[in-house]
Amino acid sequence: MKRHTSLALFVALAVVYVVAGIWTTRRVGPTGDEPHYLLAADSLLHGEGFALDERWSAIASSAYDPGDHLADLPRQSAPSLRAPGRFPLHDLGLSLLLALPFAIGGRGLAVACVGVAMAAAVALAHRAGGRLVEPRPALAGALVAGLCVPALTYSGQLFPDSVMPLAVAGGVAALVGAAPLWAAALAIAALPLLHLRGWPLAIALLLLLAKDRTWRVRALLAAPLVAGVIGISLLDLAVYGLAMPHAGFLLFFAARGDTSLGVYATPTPFGLLGLFVDRAFGLLPAAPIALVAFAGAGIALRRGTLPLIVVPYLVVASVVDWTGGLSPQARYLAPLVPFLVLFLSLGLAARPWRRAAALLLPPTAAISAVYLAVPGVRYDSFGVPPFSDRTLDKAIGAHWSGIFPLLGTDGATGALLFGWAAALALAVAAGGWPAAVTRLSSRLPTIARRAHH
Secondary structure: OOHHHHHHHHHHHHHHHHHHHHHHHHHOOOOOOHHHHHHHHHHHHOOOOOOOHHHHHOHHHOOOOOOOOOOOOHHHOEOOOOOOOOEOOOOOHHHHHHHHHHHHHHHHHHHHHHHHHHHHHHHHHHHHHOOOOOHHHHHHHHHHHHOOOOHHHHOOOOOHHHHHHHHHHHHHHHHOOOOOHHHHHHHHHHHHHHOOOHHHHHHHHHHHHHOOOOHHHHHHHHHHHHHHHHHHHHHHHHHHOOOOOOHHHHHHHHHOOOOOHHHHEOOOOOHHHHHHHOOOOOHHHHOOOHHHHHHHHHHHHHHOOHHHHHHHHHHHHHOEOOOOOOOOOOHHHHHHHHHHHHHHHHHHOOHHHHHHHHHHHHHHHHHHHHHHHOHHHHOOOOOOOOOHHHHHHHHHOOOOHHHOOOOOOOOOHHHHHHHHHHHHHHHHHHHOOHHHHHOOOOOOOOOOOOOOO
16 A cells, blocks of 8 residues: 555545534534533633633633533533532543644634544555555545545544544554554553543454564553553542542542433443444444445454454443434444444455445435535434435435434334344345455455564
């Protein structure tokens, strides 16, 4: 894989994401948890540390006012054991990253920086894909993944899930020899600093990278993660009075007698499937082309253990509020964008799945265009058909989301859920069928077995 191809891809996607992000910020205010991350960054810039009270009282005049002025501070923040006032509920990593661009260019520049990070993640995953398949399917997989949900939408959202793909891409690229081990070690360390959900990915990547290494190399791989945990623990000690990572989450639940972890659990027991096929929040209704990625995962699974990295993360994501709350579809799948790039590349390298992709690409392009042109329709509600359906009906006179289950309702949801579960399992099985794998380039290595470059 020539470096200039990955670089050109990065530049092209960065331009698309920045322009789309600016368009989005002019039409949709910060939603969900976005104002909270900006609030913490703004408090830091005003010399108030991470104490939110002053910025909260002035939020109506800020550039990140969500419209309802976040009226209930105690219910959306954490206390501190060492200082009065209210402090961020969420991990501090993203607010620290956003502080400088927010100080220079406000929310618009912060969104632009996230877009550049997402473009870098797709470009790095493309470079990794070039170690697995021929250049054309590698480029096609990166372009398709980069221009559809979740990369396209989350390149303009201020969530940790939007920055985590770059860290994941660093680890995955090292697994296939497309990035140095030191880059993977730093990437692994960054994941839990961004969010508690980063731990399953960090541990899985670390274990797979450490396999068959010397103890010295293993120690070097783990050192940034250990240093990061110590550093964030000291920061949380200064902010919350508790020397441990994710102290804000712990104190948030400890201080509220009316809230338990169960409140934030999945609204149905089918969150693992809902992540992919729920009509309102799943990946496939917004990006049907992702079906090819399941076949690619089957191909990768036959060649090695790479797909198993995502399993612990998916399990964890499925037992919390997998819908992601007030955010675009597939929020908790956004960190897995590098895997989507790789699996699409592997799928598109096999002739039968290229034919399937030709049928799935037009509806994927249609929904991507809708989300770009009318960003407000990205934000759906649980148990309600997607708002994008109305836009598609006006634009092309039809929508296809009705073939997917709408969790939280009755009717045909059970049958559709079973049918799609079977379809996804069959796609993985068909992708791993020997005939499909032998059609790939003879350069395809045994994934995640040797990556010593």
